[in-house]
Amino acid sequence: MSKISIHWFRNDLRVQDNPSLQFAAQNGSVTPIFILDTVNNTEKEFKLGEAGAWWLHHSLHSLNKSLDNKINCFTGDPIKIIGELISNNQVESFSWNRCYSPWEIKRDTLIKSLLKEKNINVKTFNGTLLWEPWEILKDDNTPYRVFSPFYRKGCLKKHSGPRKVINLDDVICSERLDSSKDVDSLNLLPKNSWKDKFKKYWNVGEKAAMEKYIHFRNNGLNGYKEGRNFPSQENVSVLSPHLHFGEISPHQIWYNDKSNCPEKDVGHFHSELGWREFSYYLIYHFPFMCSENLNKRFDKFPWSANKDFLKAWQMGNTGYPIVDAGMRQLWETGYMHNRVRMIVASFLVKNLLIDWRIGLEWFNDCLCDADLANNTASWQWTAGSGADAAPYFRIFNPILQGKKFDPEGLYTKKFVPELKNFPAKHLFAPWEANDSVFKDAGIEYGKDYPKPIVSIEESRDIALKAYDQIKG
Numbered sequence: 001m002s003k004i005s006i007h008w009f010r011n012d013l014r015v016q017d018n019p020s021l022q023f024a025a026q027n028g029s030v031t032p033i034f035i036l037d038t039v040n041n042t043e044k045e046f047k048l049g050e051a052g053a054w055w056l057h058h059s060l061h062s063l064n065k066s067l068d069n070k071i072n073c074f075t076g077d078p079i080k081i082i083g084e085l086i087s088n089n090q091v092e093s094f095s096w097n098r099c100y101s102p103w104e105i106k107r108d109t110l111i112k113s114l115l116k117e118k119n120i121n122v123k124t125f126n127g128t129l130l131w132e133p134w135e136i137l138k139d140d141n142t143p144y145r146v147f148s149p150f151y152r153k154g155c156l157k158k159h160s161g162p163r164k165v166i167n168l169d170d171v172i173c174s175e176r177l178d179s180s181k182d183v184d185s186l187n188l189l190p191k192n193s194w195k196d197k198f199k200k201y202w203n204v205g206e207k208a209a210m211e212k213y214i215h216f217r218n219n220g221l222n223g224y225k226e227g228r229n230f231p232s233q234e235n236v237s238v239l240s241p242h243l244h245f246g247e248i249s250p251h252q253i254w255y256n257d258k259s260n261c262p263e264k265d266v267g268h269f270h271s272e273l274g275w276r277e278f279s280y281y282l283i284y285h286f287p288f289m290c291s292e293n294l295n296k297r298f299d300k301f302p303w304s305a306n307k308d309f310l311k312a313w314q315m316g317n318t319g320y321p322i323v324d325a326g327m328r329q330l331w332e333t334g335y336m337h338n339r340v341r342m343i344v345a346s347f348l349v350k351n352l353l354i355d356w357r358i359g360l361e362w363f364n365d366c367l368c369d370a371d372l373a374n375n376t377a378s379w380q381w382t383a384g385s386g387a388d389a390a391p392y393f394r395i396f397n398p399i400l401q402g403k404k405f406d407p408e409g410l411y412t413k414k415f416v417p418e419l420k421n422f423p424a425k426h427l428f429a430p431w432e433a434n435d436s437v438f439k440d441a442g443i444e445y446g447k448d449y450p451k452p453i454v455s456i457e458e459s460r461d462i463a464l465k466a467y468d469q470i471k472g
């Protein structure tokens, strides 16, 4: 039996800049494996959502192609599957790039010690983050809770730069193991309409990720700092699902030459990658925050359980056009622009008073980029319960936000097509328009497009009173 070097693919579905793959390939051929873990991730909020599963299916196919169709897939409990792999094969080395979700850290720590007990050369690497969370601490050795000093003092100033990008020549893979399955057998494709619909919007895989990044660098990065707030402009990279699944690494982006773009835009774009680092940092240091309020005061918050409100929000039928456009973009494409994510999240937690965890769960199921760290940190930030959170009284007003960030209504009308003939002047507060405006736009108000499910002013007052109850 010949010896094999195993690289375990997880959220690093790429060949280039893959430190663990490089390690496994150093002595010859690699045995690449992927395991769909159906056992260790027990919390329903963290489960692989349907949109993410769609992405994973296509990403694994793309990776498999780059690996000469030699990827070995498994489903079940990695602890058991890896145990069997090492019993049935002569394993020379076993390596992976680290993951940072609490449940993954627990599982991987156990697997590492099992492999060590069996005298297997086991190595783990950083393939996902620019800075390891345990490397960045305040002077008193405690973790940062505020983004700016974390990024500026902790990451940029105090520490040497992120590791350099690793360029790999062709990786040679060993023949597939008899015990393994192919990608299709993982049954990842959702049963609903996303299965076919998402194809219209996305090219998945390592090559597509790099092409998208280059397109963004050449076209969208110039003007990013301001333009990133306007959902109809092409100033954001839309790289989030590629980054989540590791089809491109933050290192590849960080070090790529951007000298043709203004420094303020490049700096701002890098700081958004910094927010991604901060999210991972937070869930590493405060793992409980994935399901509990970071700020314990919010444990007593009087959340509402109004199912009709929740349904209206999920389906994009709240009567607030910018909110509805965002929720429908999510349902249609598996993505939502960041500005609109903040608006719809604020609307759910502050105008509808629905618990941020319920919003997180919906996002987790519908976003192709659903990411435990970014999703958790961002929802808690919006709810006011997280680190460096938006002050509770900062309640996004969907009317003003719409007018300011989608002034001509291009984004809103694209995803709420029944309002396509509505004048921009009244678009974000249709109730202010008189009957003739509706008539000219061909809309029967309340039938073709819903009236608001809550009043912004009243719901804001109720939210502030609810906050008064816990802030003392």
Ligand SMILES: Cc1cc2nc3c(=O)[nH]c(=O)nc-3n(C[C@H](O)[C@H](O)[C@H](O)COP(=O)(O)OP(=O)(O)OC[C@H]3O[C@@H](n4cnc5c(N)ncnc54)[C@H](O)[C@@H]3O)c2cc1C
Pocket: 228, 236, 237, 238, 239, 240, 241, 243, 244, 272, 273, 275, 276, 277, 279, 336, 337, 338, 339, 341, 342, 345, 363, 367, 369, 370, 371, 372, 374, 375, 376, 378, 379, 382
């Ligand atoms: C309620 C809410 C939930 C969110 N859930 C997720 C999620 O599940 N997965 C996810 O990747 N992002 C999430 N975000 C953060 C952000 O909205 C997305 O990362 C961003 O919109 C992705 O679009 P982009 O790739 O074009 O971003 P760009 O502006 O091009 O930024 C480049 C990359 O930086 C990172 N980034 C940008 N903004 C943020 C941010 N505010 N926080 C953390 N990282 C950021 C992302 O990896 C992004 O791909 C959430 C934000 C909110 C308000």
